[in-house]
Amino acid sequence: MQDFLxxxxxxxxxxxxxxxxxxxxxxxxxxxxxxxxxHGGVATMSALVYWQxxxxxxxxxxxxxxxxxxxxxxxxxxxxxxFIMRGLRDTSEVTRLVxxxxxxxxxxxxxxxxxFRNSNRALVPKKFFxxxxxNVLGQAVYYHQLIGVALAILIAGALYVLLYRxxxxxxxxxxxxxRSLLMLNGGRxxxxxxxxxxxxxxxxxxxxxxxxxxxxxxQVFALTLLVFDAxxxxxxxxxxxxxxxxxxxxxxxxxxxxFDWISDAGQRWLLLxxxxxxxxAVLLFVALLLLPQDRLRGSVVARTRERFxxxxxxxxLLWGVVLVAVVAMLQSLMSGSAVIxxxxxxxxxxxxxxxxxxxxxxxxxNLAVFTFAGVAVIAAWQFDVGPNGLATKQSLSVMAILxxxxxxxxxxxxxxLPALRLRGLYLGLATFAFGIIVYQLVILQTAPLHFSLxxxxxxxxxxxxxxxxxxxxxxxxxSFGGQRAFLMLMTVMFAIIGIGLIAxxxxxxxxxxxxxxxxxxxxxxxxxxIKRLKLGVFMLSSAVAGLGGLMWAAQRRTLPNNADxxxxxxxxxxxxxxxGGIGYVSGALxxxxxxxxxxxxxxxxxxxxxxxYPSLHWLFVTVIGNFTHYVGPAMIGIGLGKNPSxxxxxxxxxxxxxxKAPAATAVWVLALAGLWxxxxxxxxxxxxxxxxxxxxxxxxPRFIMAAFELRFVDENRLVSGEDLDLxxxxxxxxxxxxxxxxxxxxxxxxxxxxxxx
Amino acid sequence: xxxxxxAALSDVNVTxxxxxxxxxxxxxxxxxxxxxxxxxxxxxxxxxxxxLEGKEVSSLPPYKRARGGVAxxxxxxxxxxxxxxxxxxxxxxxxxxxxxxxxxxxxAEADIVIEMLGLTRLADRDVSEIPTGMARRVEMGRALMxxxxxxxxxxxxxxxxxxxxxxxxxxxxxxxxxxxxxLLVEHDVSLVMKVCSFIQVLDFGRVIASxxxxxxxxxxxxxxxxxxxxxxx
Numbered sequence: 002m003q004d005f006l007x008x009x010x011x012x013x014x015x016x017x018x019x020x021x022x023x024x025x026x027x028x029x030x031x032x033x034x035x036x037x038x039x040h041g042g043v044a045t046m047s048a049l050v051y052w053q054x055x056x057x058x059x060x061x062x063x064x065x066x067x068x069x070x071x072x073x074x075x076x077x078x079x080x081x082x083x084f085i086m087r088g089l090r091d092t093s094e095v096t097r098l099v100x101x102x103x104x105x106x107x108x109x110x111x112x113x114x115x116x117f118r119n120s121n122r123a124l125v126p127k128k129f130f131x132x133x134x135x136n137v138l139g140q141a142v143y144y145h146q147l148i149g150v151a152l153a154i155l156i157a158g159a160l161y162v163l164l165y166r167x168x169x170x171x172x173x174x175x176x177x178x179x180r181s182l183l184m185l186n187g188g189r190x191x192x193x194x195x196x197x198x199x200x201x202x203x204x205x206x207x208x209x210x211x212x213x214x215x216x217x218x219x220q221v222f223a224l225t226l227l228v229f230d231a232x233x234x235x236x237x238x239x240x241x242x243x244x245x246x247x248x249x250x251x252x253x254x255x256x257x258x259x260f261d262w263i264s265d266a267g268q269r270w271l272l273l274x275x276x277x278x279x280x281x282a283v284l285l286f287v288a289l290l291l292l293p294q295d296r297l298r299g300s301v302v303a304r305t306r307e308r309f310x311x312x313x314x315x316x317x318l319l320w321g322v323v324l325v326a327v328v329a330m331l332q333s334l335m336s337g338s339a340v341i342x343x344x345x346x347x348x349x350x351x352x353x354x355x356x357x358x359x360x361x362x363x364x365x366x367n368l369a370v371f372t373f374a375g376v377a378v379i380a381a382w383q384f385d386v387g388p389n390g391l392a393t394k395q396s397l398s399v400m401a402i403l404x405x406x407x408x409x410x411x412x413x414x415x416x417x418l419p420a421l422r423l424r425g426l427y428l429g430l431a432t433f434a435f436g437i438i439v440y441q442l443v444i445l446q447t448a449p450l451h452f453s454l455x456x457x458x459x460x461x462x463x464x465x466x467x468x469x470x471x472x473x474x475x476x477x478x479x480s481f482g483g484q485r486a487f488l489m490l491m492t493v494m495f496a497i498i499g500i501g502l503i504a505x506x507x508x509x510x511x512x513x514x515x516x517x518x519x520x521x522x523x524x525x526x527x528x529x530x531i532k533r534l535k536l537g538v539f540m541l542s543s544a545v546a547g548l549g550g551l552m553w554a555a556q557r558r559t560l561p562n563n564a565d566x567x568x569x570x571x572x573x574x575x576x577x578x579x580x581g582g583i584g585y586v587s588g589a590l591x592x593x594x595x596x597x598x599x600x601x602x603x604x605x606x607x608x609x610x611x612x613x614y615p616s617l618h619w620l621f622v623t624v625i626g627n628f629t630h631y632v633g634p635a636m637i638g639i640g641l642g643k644n645p646s647x648x649x650x651x652x653x654x655x656x657x658x659x660x661k662a663p664a665a666t667a668v669w670v671l672a673l674a675g676l677w678x679x680x681x682x683x684x685x686x687x688x689x690x691x692x693x694x695x696x697x698x699x700x701x702p703r704f705i706m707a708a709f710e711l712r713f714v715d716e717n718r719l720v721s722g723e724d725l726d727l728x729x730x731x732x733x734x735x736x737x738x739x740x741x742x743x744x745x746x747x748x749x750x751x752x753x754x755x756x757x758x
Numbered sequence: 759x760x761x762x763x764x765a766a767l768s769d770v771n772v773t774x775x776x777x778x779x780x781x782x783x784x785x786x787x788x789x790x791x792x793x794x795x796x797x798x799x800x801x802x803x804x805x806x807x808x809x810l811e812g813k814e815v816s817s818l819p820p821y822k823r824a825r826g827g828v829a830x831x832x833x834x835x836x837x838x839x840x841x842x843x844x845x846x847x848x849x850x851x852x853x854x855x856x857x858x859x860x861x862x863x864x865x866a867e868a869d870i871v872i873e874m875l876g877l878t879r880l881a882d883r884d885v886s887e888i889p890t891g892m893a894r895r896v897e898m899g900r901a902l903m904x905x906x907x908x909x910x911x912x913x914x915x916x917x918x919x920x921x922x923x924x925x926x927x928x929x930x931x932x933x934x935x936x937x938x939x940x941l942l943v944e945h946d947v948s949l950v951m952k953v954c955s956f957i958q959v960l961d962f963g964r965v966i967a968s969x970x971x972x973x974x975x976x977x978x979x980x981x982x983x984x985x986x987x988x989x990x991x
Contacts, residue, residue: 309840509852509864516838516849523836523897526798527904528824529853749879 007140008262009255014146016254017153018211020247022231023238024156025204029078030240032173032197035086036426038101038572040205041228042108043081045221047074047206048213049116052126062129070206078202079195085639086198087191094425095360096645099579102572103638105225110631112221118627123218126210149211153247156204160243163200173197222569229437229568233285236430239292249288256280272450275441282434282441289419289431308646309361309584310653317503317586321496324590328492330677332485334687342602344488347495348556350593351549353578354498354586359542360575361584362506364518365535366429369436371571373409373543374550375444378469378560380408381551382462396475397555405551406544413543414536421532428539433568440566447562464562471554491552498545499586514538576638582647591648599633658705665708669701759789759796759803759963766792767803767963774908774939779930781954781971782943785983788960790943791833794910797941798830799823811907825857827907831897831914833943837885844881846896847871850903864903871899876925890917895926908939915946927953951975959983 022044029037037043050073054065081104089097116124128145135142164170175183176190176197183190205228212227213219230253237249260277261267267274312320328347332340352370359365367373381401416435420428446463453459474481474490481490505511513534517524521531554560565571577595582588604626611622644651659666673694680690705711728738743749759767767789774780782790795801797808799820807816810826818826838846851864872881875895880888885896894914901909911930915923923946930953934940944950950957951971959967959974961983967974974980 509849509855512838512841512845512849513853513856515840516846516853519838519840520836522800522820523832523838523900524853525800525820526824526828526830527850527853527900528821528857530821 003138004262007138008258010137010142011140011146012255012258013251014142014150014254015257016251017146017150018208019231019234019253020153020250021149021156021204021211022208022228023234023246023250024160024243025201025208026232026235027238027240027243027246028160028197028204029201030235032177033082033086033194034177035089035097035101036240036430037201038098039081039104039108040201041225042105042112043074043077043202044205044209044212044228045224046077046108046112046209047202048126048209048224049112049124049219049221051206051210052124052213052219053116056124056126066210069210070203074202074206075199078198078200081202082195082198087194092645093364095364095366095579095583098366098426098429099576099638102576103580103635105635106569106573106576107632107635107639109221109225110635114627114631116219117221118631125218126213128214145211145214152207152211157243157247164243169193169196222567226437226568230281232430233281233288233434236285236292236427237288249284253281253284256284272446273442275445279438279441282437285430285434286419289423289427292423292427309582309650311506312503314500314504314507317500320587321500324496325489325492329489330681332488334677334680334690337484338605339602340484340488342597344484344491344556345601346593346597347488347491347590348549348553348593349574349596350590351491351495351498351552352546353574353581353589353592354495354502354549355542355546356575356578356583357586357589358502358505358545359538360579361582361588362502362511362518363514363535363538363542365425365539366432366575367539367542367546367571368429368433368575369439369568369571370546370574371550371565372432372436372439372444373413373546374553375439375560375562375566376412377405377409377547377550378471378554379443379461379463380405380547381471382469395472397472397551398474399476402548402551406547409547409550410540410544413546414540417536417539421535428535433571436566436568436571440568444562444566467563468559468561469554470559471551471557473555473558487556491556494548494552495590498548499589502586573634577634580637580647582649585647585649587652588647588649591652595634595637599629603629603633655702658702658709658711661709661711662705665701665705669697673697759792759801759806765963767796767806770806770960770963770965772941772958772965774941775956776907776939777934777937778955779934779940779942779953781950781957782941782960783945783947783950783957783974784960784966787962788983789963790960791912792963793960794830794912794941794943797823797910798828824904827905828910829901829904829906829908830910831894831901831912833912835890835893835897837893837896839884839886841885842882843877843885843888843892843896844868844872846885847899847903850900854904867903868899871902875899875929891915891919891922894918902933906938908941909933910941910943912943913945914942915944915949923949 022040026037026040029035029040047069051065051069054060054068055062060068085100085104089100128143129148130144133144135144135147162170164174172183172188172190172193173196175188176193180190183193208228208231209224213224215227216223231250234246234249234253237252238244238246257277257280260280264270264273264276267277328343332343335343352374355370355373356367359367381397381404384398384401384404416431417428420431444464447465447467448463449465450461450463451458472482473487479486481487506515513524513529517529517531517534524534525531574592574596578589578592581591581595607621607626607629611618611626614621659669676685676690676693679685680687728734759765770789770793772780772782772793782793784790792801796803796806799815799818799822803816807814808823809815810823810828813826815823815826815828838849841849848864848868851862851867855861855864869881872878875898877892877895877899880892885893888896894917898909898911898914915926918926927949930940930942942950942954954971957969957971957974958965959977959980961979966979966983967977969977
């Protein structure tokens with residue numbers, strides 16, 4: 002009993018810090034509608050700033066705390082609100098999730114760059130008042146922990162007074178209810194938003210400082226994950242209620258400590274030794290199950306800025322053939338290492354295709370794509386059970402792939418079930434929690450599972466010895482073991498699945514999915530069972546993720562359990578896929594290419610440039626190299642607020658002038674084909690081929706626009722001839738102009754009676 | 759129906775007869791849209807029941823009520839903004855095909871509805887590009903594709919000009935001639951007086967008057983609710 006009470010006290014201490022972290026999240030969400038995934042990043046960077054001030058530069062503790070919590074963190078919050086989050090108005094829930102993800106990656110990248118780029122030095126924070134403690138029921142409770150409890154109580158009271166007893170608090174709450182109305186009544190919502198982000202960031206910073214001594218030495222991603230642990234508490238409070246958030250945080254803290262108590266800190270049951278790290282994710286699922294049903298919502302905003310055009314099936318087929326032909330031509334010119342990079346890109350694109358269906362079409366969110374890849378590999382392994390599983394096989398069999406897809410679909414369905422009643426954000430959080438659980442309890446298991454079922458002895462191989470070896474296919478007498486052959490196989494698969502997705506989008510099922518995304522309430526009043534449709538889409542996309550994951554694993558051949566499964570890789574892929582253009586199959590292709598470019602190709606090029614030009618090493622490697630490595634992908638994601646439809650849309654718009662000049666386009670394509678032939682024959686070098694191709698891609702559409710007097714109006718409408726807005730100013734208005742305007746506005750021509758009802 | 763401590767609807771008893779248009783009018787904030795949300799199941803009332811053809815449907819989710827024959831339009835447009843006008847209407851038929859025993863050709867039926875509503879010229883436009891008045895017709899077309907027994911129209915004439923409103927009134931009369939019950943929320947009093955056979959007036963969540971258009975026009979409680987006691991001429 003004494004132990005129980007002692008662990009209860011310690012659990013409440015831990016819960017207090019989680020409460021501080023989760024409350025910051027609630028404050029920003031309830032005043033801006035943005036779930037600030039970057040909260041963990043802000044906490045981490047604040048902890049590092051505090052360490053720098055207190056232990057690096059030996060500033061006194063009060064001053065270091067003041068500078069961190071009252072100056073740095075709020076300024077960072079204000080910066081984020083003013084320069085990034087404010088641009089997210091009138092965007093979809095997906096965009097409002099992706100940009101904070103990008104901010105998280107940027108902050109963490111910057112933290113790594115600043116504090117950890119050159120050395121593996123250990124930054125060890127100390128508790129306030131060192132090891133000073135009091136004894137409670139035989140357990141040491143440090144002053145540091147008591148300070149956390151006191152601050153949590155103080156903050157709860159201060160927030161209550163702020164939100165309900167001050168003009169600023171009322172303005173903050175009014176901002177989220179109706180921003181326009183608040184402005185009409187003389188309120189200043191921008192100031193309220195800045196205040197809420199400053200408070201949220203300050204609370205994140207405080208939580209980071211309080212939690213950091215738990216880690217021993219500071220690590221960027223470990224501390225971020227530690228703050229992520231507080232997210233279930235915020236979900237328990239429905240991201241709005243501070244008292245419920247506090248209650249959730251206490252349950253969280255107590256659960257962790259009780260687990261320590263009954264499991265001897267995880268040593269009693271080896272299979273569950275990582276359960277402590279997965280407890281927050283498990284509690285998140287529980288919170289999702291307990292949350293009351295969301296009201297069926299209508300369109301979140303009257304008109305979001307995202308617009309995705311759907312290609313015709315004929316266009317899709319044409320582009321599929323073009324993709325396969327272009328990859329075949331390019332790979333014939335490429336070196337072995339370049340082919341590997343391109344194959345990596347295509348394998349990541351295959352994975353990202355699942356997001357096109359789920360997020361692009363249905364508006365739902367999966368933040369654990371790589372986890373499904375892991376599940377697929379494990380499932381494929383079970384199918385090929387043998388002394389050493391797939392490692393001894395010559396081929397990844399079709400049956401193994403189908404089985405993996407089915408398993409992924411089932412697992413996806415199980416994860417989606419608790420979140421089906423709720424909004425997309427909660428489904429996203431459920432998948433993220435699932436990713437953490439699978440990572441901690443399955444992927445990090447290096448021993449096979451043995452158990453009996455109905456008298457049969459069953460063995461399930463997980464990541465035995467820390468990795469899986471996945472063979473490449475050998476189908477229909479063709480070996481795809483070679484890198485070039487496997488690249489072409491994946492490209493053909495990408496084209497087929499891409500065409501299939503477009504066909505699905507153009508089908509009745511596709512229209513229903515899109516309708517569900519646009520207005521679930523309207524769909525329900527038409528007789529559509531939203532939950533069932535959502536479940537079906539999630540299962541289908543999980544199956545596609547399983548297929549993509551297997552191909553990605555086969556591309557890597559040996560898949561270790563330490564990378565790509567901890568959640569951040571999935572966040573990155575999701576972010577880049579949205580940046581690429583989540584509503585487009587080509588967006589998935591762009592995502593894969595971007596990731597491969599930024600993680601492998603660009604660093605190689607910059608390193609080579611740095612080696613070739615030592616005097617400019619600082620520029621190529623230190624500045625550009627580090628920037629692209631640490632914060633490059635994140636910067637691309639942050640720019641999404643400006644162009645929420647993604648890069649694919651921009652590229653398509655850029656090439657639209659080609660449609661107006663088919664002859665010139667045909668000449669250009671033939672010229673490129675001729676150039677490829679010359680390069681293949683060795684007449685032109687690869688570099689020159691690449692430079693000419695890239696230059697022509699930029700120049701030819703502009704040349705056609707100039708030659709045919711084309712211009713864009715209304716952001717993306719391409720027209721030729723004179724500007725309608727200037728008619729009447731530059732020349733007199735004519736009857737033919739009126740007819741043109743009527744046609745453009747969809748009005749019946751003069752003299753034609755309106756259609757009778 | 760209560761929101762927090764405030765009663766949005768109280769002691770409201772509304773009946774819509776088949777083959778007739780029942781008007782539901784009242785000042786802004788009277789509770790008309792809330793009543794529609796309760797009938798369609800988008801809001802669960804704190805007390806009270808909803809009957810459809812004598813059968814209680816209060817415990818059914820919105821999609822099951824829709825399958826039972828309840829269709830609606832929205833005061834704040836709820837169109838599928840990623841789809842064209844034609845696809846907005848067509849998808850309703852495709853959804854109906856999922857649950858109805860009688861299958862239809864959604865495209866052909868959508869074309870008929872588009873023609874009937876005078877939307878032919880806009881059929882292939884993105885629905886987000888068309889004027890509000892036309893968008894309201896699209897919502898109505900979408901609702902009609904479910905072949906409803908009762909049609910709840912929430913300010914369908916707002917955004918339409920005088921001529922369009924007149925045509926719209928004729929269209930409503932045609933529809934109820936087929937046996938459909940229509941519950942019409944509308945601020946255009948002349949339209950309501952023209953097409954409705956019975957009118958109920960809501961104010962502050964309560965029915966303050968009910969009767970034929972003639973009775974409602976001379977009802978003192980209605981005049982007070984609309985004009986205020988001091989402004990009555």
